[in-house]
Amino acid sequence: MVPGGGIEPPRPFRHWILSPARLPVPSPRRVKARIIHECALHIKLQCATLFLARFLVMRTDDFDFDLPEHLIAQHPPAQRGASRLLRVGEAGVVDGLFLELPQLLRENDVLVLNDTRVLKARLFGQKATGGQIEVMVERILGAHEVLAKVRASKSPKVGSQFEIDGGVSVEMLGREGEFFHLRFLCDAPVEAVLEQFGKLPLPPYITHAAEAEDDERYQTVFAREQGAVAAPTAGLHFDQTMLDTLQAKGVNIAYVTLHVGAGTFQPVRADNVADHVMHSEHYSVPQVTVDAIRQAKAKGGRVVSVGTTSLRALESVAFDGKLKAGSGETKIFITPGYHFNVVDVLLTNFHLPRSTLLMLVCAFGGMDRLIAAYGHAVEQEYRFFSYGDAMLIERDE
Numbered sequence: 001m002v003p004g005g006g007i008e009p010p011r012p013f014r015h016w017i018l019s020p021a022r023l024p025v026p027s028p029r030r031v032k033a034r035i036i037h038e039c040a041l042h043i044k045l046q047c048a049t050l051f052l053a054r055f056l057v058m059r060t061d062d063f064d065f066d067l068p069e070h071l072i073a074q075h076p077p078a079q080r081g082a083s084r085l086l087r088v089g090e091a092g093v094v095d096g097l098f099l100e101l102p103q104l105l106r107e108n109d110v111l112v113l114n115d116t117r118v119l120k121a122r123l124f125g126q127k128a129t130g131g132q133i134e135v136m137v138e139r140i141l142g143a144h145e146v147l148a149k150v151r152a153s154k155s156p157k158v159g160s161q162f163e164i165d166g167g168v169s170v171e172m173l174g175r176e177g178e179f180f181h182l183r184f185l186c187d188a189p190v191e192a193v194l195e196q197f198g199k200l201p202l203p204p205y206i207t208h209a210a211e212a213e214d215d216e217r218y219q220t221v222f223a224r225e226q227g228a229v230a231a232p233t234a235g236l237h238f239d240q241t242m243l244d245t246l247q248a249k250g251v252n253i254a255y256v257t258l259h260v261g262a263g264t265f266q267p268v269r270a271d272n273v274a275d276h277v278m279h280s281e282h283y284s285v286p287q288v289t290v291d292a293i294r295q296a297k298a299k300g301g302r303v304v305s306v307g308t309t310s311l312r313a314l315e316s317v318a319f320d321g322k323l324k325a326g327s328g329e330t331k332i333f334i335t336p337g338y339h340f341n342v343v344d345v346l347l348t349n350f351h352l353p354r355s356t357l358l359m360l361v362c363a364f365g366g367m368d369r370l371i372a373a374y375g376h377a378v379e380q381e382y383r384f385f386s387y388g389d390a391m392l393i394e395r396d397e
Helices: 011-018 028-057 098-104 190-197 212-217 233-237 240-249 287-298 308-317 356-365 367-379
Strands: 084-089 092-097 110-114 116-118 122-127 132-140 145-152 161-164 168-176 179-184 225-228 252-258 281-285 303-306 326-330 345-349 390-394
Touching (some): 084 098, 084 367, 092 098, 092 367, 098 240, 098 390, 110 308, 132 190, 132 225, 145 168, 225 252, 233 345, 240 252, 281 308, 287 303, 303 308, 308 356, 345 356, 356 367, 367 390
Parallel strands (some): 084 390, 110 303, 116 225, 303 345
Antiparallel strands (some): 084 092, 122 132, 122 161, 145 179, 161 168, 168 179, 252 281, 281 326, 345 390
16 A cells, blocks of 8 residues: 555554544543453452352351350359450461450551440330330430330330339330331430439350449440440450550540441241341441551551441441442341451450341351351350450451
């Protein structure tokens, strides 16, 4: 072909036409970026499809185990932190003590704690007919209103009133599913009424009524945001000395809030995990915590979640893969196959059979690894549940 004739452009115009800036011809860098992006989307789609397939066929029986009754801790150890610690990771299971935690965390790690405070949510009283009534507050709705479970020989009707111990009258306003919408007919706010007349709502597997010891030991030393009806139990192991020791080592400490509801104790009753309806809980993740996590990641540190509640709060605000501050309601249900976006290490207690929390730790540490760890814990007679021992779990990659 002769330059300047036929279909070949004249030489002065060749560079102008073939320049990526002049024609919609993507540059090699943009082509590479697009290929990487499409591959990532494909991988995410495959992972999501695999997760959904596993989720739909997962059986609740897979998360059951036999637990001798004497392993359920009925009281806390004599001192905070005087617990055993079972480490679970690539090296298998390693028996240890909670007091060894400073040697297991690293400079630039960030430890994320749940600062919720347990309400004295259990109230007792009498109906106008003289029958006994028990109220278990689930959530405070305002200065004088709550959602609660009510136990009585006959459920109170809309508009009826009863009196709790202490002389405060309560009116039944309506029903919201399994909960009763109640109004306290007094000048004092609900929090003050609960603090004065309520009892601490110990878990159903603890057989004694709440005592003075429980008022102290069923709260974390860093509890400050009122609203939970169950403690974030992994945090119960920490005393101020441990927190100071970790900070002196260069471990940053950050806080989230997740108000633990009574649903945390409920077993999954559906045969198929996919049929379970998750309970809702309120959470808040402040910007200062997001900044601390980003700083830790930038310096090569790890995000160490203290408890499943802290983890659920963090994963709720990073569900789309991008960590951000936020607050709201979460029903996040984490089962094996879930992709974790934030947390690298989980400190947690031992959980109930057939529970959503056992499913969560199996998702985090690996199903086979965690089932084996629980078998080891039973064999070695670790103490289970709220007042029991702890686990330190590395995320299964």
